[in-house]
Amino acid sequence: MEKRIIHIDMDAFYAQVEQHDNPELKGKPVIVGGRSFNRGVVATASYEARKFGVHSAMPTKTAHKLCPDGIFVHPRFERYKEISAQIREIFLSYTELIEPLSLDEAYLDITELVSKETSSREIALSIQSDIFEKTGLTSSSGISYNKYLAKIASGMNKPKATTVIHYDNVLEILHALPICKFPGVGKVTEEKMLGLGIKNGKDLYDISKNDLILKFGKRGESLYNKARGIGTNELTVQRERKSVGKETTFNYDRNDDKEILGVLEDLSNKVGIRLDDRQLAGRVVTVKIKTGDFETHSKQMMTMDPVFKGEDIYHYAYNLYHEVKEQDVPIRLIGVTVSSIEERLYRNMTIYDFIMQ
Ligand code: DCP
Numbered sequence: 362m363e364k365r366i367i368h369i370d371m372d373a374f375y376a377q378v379e380q381h382d383n384p385e386l387k388g389k390p391v392i393v394g395g396r397s398f399n400r401g402v403v404a405t406a407s408y409e410a411r412k413f414g415v416h417s418a419m420p421t422k423t424a425h426k427l428c429p430d431g432i433f434v435h436p437r438f439e440r441y442k443e444i445s446a447q448i449r450e451i452f453l454s455y456t457e458l459i460e461p462l463s464l465d466e467a468y469l470d471i472t473e474l475v476s477k478e479t480s481s482r483e484i485a486l487s488i489q490s491d492i493f494e495k496t497g498l499t500s501s502s503g504i505s506y507n508k509y510l511a512k513i514a515s516g517m518n519k520p521k522a523t524t525v526i527h528y529d530n531v532l533e534i535l536h537a538l539p540i541c542k543f544p545g546v547g548k549v550t551e552e553k554m555l556g557l558g559i560k561n562g563k564d565l566y567d568i569s570k571n572d573l574i575l576k577f578g579k580r581g582e583s584l585y586n587k588a589r590g591i592g593t594n595e596l597t598v599q600r601e602r603k604s605v606g607k608e609t610t611f612n613y614d615r616n617d618d619k620e621i622l623g624v625l626e627d628l629s630n631k632v633g634i635r636l637d638d639r640q641l642a643g644r645v646v647t648v649k650i651k652t653g654d655f656e657t658h659s660k661q662m663m664t665m666d667p668v669f670k671g672e673d674i675y676h677y678a679y680n681l682y683h684e685v686k687e688q689d690v691p692i693r694l695i696g697v698t699v700s701s702i703e704e705r706l707y708r709n710m711t712i713y714d715f716i717m718q
């Protein structure tokens with residue numbers, strides 16, 4: 362059966378986050394990356410900066426030359442990860458068939474969600490609007506019957522676009538596509554292609570499979586298929602989560618129980634929120650510490666009931682901490698994990714509660 366795959370990719374991700382969090386940067390050429398003039402590299406640039414020719418992986422020095430009025434910003438990975446997790450939650454509210462590719466892009470298999478009443482385009486638009494509502498950020502999506510075509514589609518009309526490639530228009534689109542836009546064709550392959558006179562998908566289409574294998578070895582066949590709209594539609598879905606944990610590394614070694622327990626309580630609450638959001642609970646709590654001289658120690662115990670509330674997790678974590686922490690040995694890291702995970706039938710009830718009623 363024909364599948365419907367969406368590829369979603371945030372627009373100018375890091376730069377857009379910086380513009381969102383600091384409205385003074387809106388509408389301005391923002392360049393995120395290493396600010397060191399001699400060694401820094403651009404991670405990404407806002408669309409305003411791209412007009413000057415600035416792009417990912419370019420040395421900061423070159424970006425300065427091309428765009429002297431650019432605003433150079435250091436990346437804040439924690440923030441990008443946080444937004445990535447929010448986006449993941451939105452995907453999960455549609456389907457569990459998700460293959461994340463990086464912080465800002467993923468494939469979703471929405472075959473089962475498409476119906477007479479709801480087209481794949483409508484589903485894509487709805488996901489994009491949920492993302493905007495939750496994060497204030499725009500994204501682009503591509504829809505097709507396999508993965509690499511969905512990825513090509515999402516890049517075709519960026520930003521804020523939704524693009525469909527189907528059997529009727531696939532060859533027309535692929536023929537006109539510059540060779541560097543084919544997934545898997547990096548800088549080196551592009552150079553080699555251009556050297557052989559292959560500038561676009563049409564040039565690639567016109568080369569025989571044998572010649573491609575001769576020139577590109579094992580990848581020849583895949584390139585031959587890519588020129589023809591042939592590719593896999595099977596997602597590599599992440600395995601079900603086996604544990605939920607949080608840890609903190611201190612900026613100096615700590616020994617004060619009260620202080621450390623405060624952090625442990627905070628971590629327990631965060632783990633609780635994550636479990637609760639996913640309607641999960643777990644039967645084993647583990648506390649891990651790393652001492653100032655990098656020794657790792659951990660202790661775990663079974664819980665009476667499956668736990669998911671921060672306060673319950675902390676109750677176990679508190680006792681485990683006292684078992685694992687040695688007096689007068691400062692620690693640099695503490696973490697708490699809940700494992701042996703199971704699903705909760707109802708939002709505020711564990712399966713156990715349910716059976717007991
Ligand atoms: N990134 C990076 N170094 C690269 C490429 C990307 O650090 N060489 C980071 C910064 C990007 C993020 O990954 O914001 C996502 O990469 P994309 O390729 O999706 O690029 P953008 O989201 O920035 O822009 P686009 O609108 O083209 O997707």
Ligand code: MG
Binds near residue numbers: 370371374465
């Ligand atoms: Mg992107």
